[in-house]
Amino acid sequence: MKLILTHEVSGLGAAGDIIEVKDGYGRNYLLPRGLATAWTKGGQKQVDAITKGREVREIKDLDTARNIKGRLESTSVQVPAKSGQSGRLFGAISNGDIAAAVKAAGGPELDKRKIEVKTHIKTLGSYEATVRLHPEVAATLTFEVVSA
Template sequence: MKVILTHEVTGLGAAGDVADVKDGYARNFLFRRGLAVAWSKGGQAQVDAIARGRETRAVKSLEEAQSIKGNLENGTVTVSAHAGASGRLFGAVSSSDVAAAVKAAGGPELDRRKIEIPTPIKSTGTHSATVRLHPDVVANLTLEVVAG
């Protein structure tokens, strides 16, 4: 089944891409989570609109992405979260929290959908995350989660 991705799906493609997937995967995963829509003849206009939106949000050049990567990897981003006495968080740190902390620290405005947290952050301490700045550039963030 051909689908048009409306959001980035790891291992499948970016928003605006047309992918050929199994029917069950499309119906049970992609459509239910709003990650894709079925391909149709009129879908090309939607693909073009998604591509234009992606271009406006994307980091424009490889050199700019490399400089942002250098700035992000050299420092530590401090994220404040509500925690108990033992250091366990009430909830978890989300990609939106990380994006807000980077912006508050004077860094660039990051798209929360480009931030990947490999394991849920549910305690204070040092953790890591990755940010896809460009198709060829991935930055590794060091996060310091503090009780706040």
């Protein structure tokens, strides 16, 4: 199945890329979430508009991304969550929770789709996440999950 990415998808490409994926992945994951649209001959205009917009943003955002990386890595972030006596959480910490905690700590506003956590967070403690700020810049965010 041939698709046009409308958002950046980790492992596939950036917005405006034309990709070839298996039918089920495209039909059941990418299309319903709005991450891609079906490729057509007329879709080439859409691809050109997306890539032009991306190029304009990337040129001016590289320095900004580096500044945000420095701010993120120096910010102390605590994510409050309900937990039991053993330190096990009632539920799990999502990328949206992490983005909200960064903003509450005085950090920049982050897109939750650009935050990547390696493991499911289900206990109290200290964790790390990677934030993709730019194709060339990725920040490592250290945060602590505390009992609320």
